Amino acid sequence: MDIVNPALEDYLLAHCTPADDLLRDLVEETHAASPGTKMQISHDEGEFLSMLVRLTGARFAVEVGVFTGYSSICIARGLPADGRLLACDVSEEWTAIARRYWKRAGLTDRIDLRLAPAAETLRALPQEPAVDFAFIDADKVGYPTYYEELVPRMRTGGLIVLDNVLREGRVIDPAVQDAADIAIRQTNDTITADDRVESVMLPVRDGVTLVRKR
Numbered sequence: 001m002d003i004v005n006p007a008l009e010d011y012l013l014a015h016c017t018p019a020d021d022l023l024r025d026l027v028e029e030t031h032a033a034s035p036g037t038k039m040q041i042s043h044d045e046g047e048f049l050s051m052l053v054r055l056t057g058a059r060f061a062v063e064v065g066v067f068t069g070y071s072s073i074c075i076a077r078g079l080p081a082d083g084r085l086l087a088c089d090v091s092e093e094w095t096a097i098a099r100r101y102w103k104r105a106g107l108t109d110r111i112d113l114r115l116a117p118a119a120e121t122l123r124a125l126p127q128e129p130a131v132d133f134a135f136i137d138a139d140k141v142g143y144p145t146y147y148e149e150l151v152p153r154m155r156t157g158g159l160i161v162l163d164n165v166l167r168e169g170r171v172i173d174p175a176v177q178d179a180a181d182i183a184i185r186q187t188n189d190t191i192t193a194d195d196r197v198e199s200v201m202l203p204v205r206d207g208v209t210l211v212r213k214r
Helices: 006-014 021-033 043-056 070-078 092-105 118-123 140-153 167-172 179-193
Strands: 060-064 084-089 111-115 131-136 154-163 197-202 208-213
Touching: 006 043, 021 043, 021 070, 021 092, 043 070, 043 131, 043 154, 043 208, 060 070, 060 118, 060 140, 070 084, 070 092, 070 131, 084 092, 084 118, 092 111, 118 140, 131 140, 140 154, 140 179, 140 208, 167 179, 179 197, 179 208
Parallel strands: 060 084, 060 131, 084 111, 131 154
Antiparallel strands: 154 208, 197 208
């Protein structure tokens, strides 16, 4: 499902802050290492994340799903100099690339990488609401768990951003019963019914939901 007309792709990318050499190099290396990958966010979505982090005034952010670190860089760049990003992933291979680019970007001191199942990392966080910003873009089956672990830990006004909430349109096809698609439908419905938050689903790339803690 083309949420945005493909003919507008170049125009859209040409009308946001352009990627610098570091981000372009990261995209090139990622695509060389994993041809045809869809796991890396697009540049416009990265700029969207940076903008949201700055607008919320976030100081402590959490990322669930790092891959090669593009979104980590975008989030960390939106934080103040003394801000911190807790980045959760399980792949030593892919995050090794991320670490190199974090170092090149001068962001190593802002990013704390935890190589462990994200649910375990989130459950180990203090229970008090201290997280300002969170980005979920990992295994889709885990979305319900990641959401439930994060909401109580978000400060009032804190923002959770969930990626791939439309699953290329499969969320509206009842014939699709893949575990990942079922989990995303469940998460989407949970958010809509959750009186702890207010939310909006946007047709950005593969669907992005913004969830603000009341």
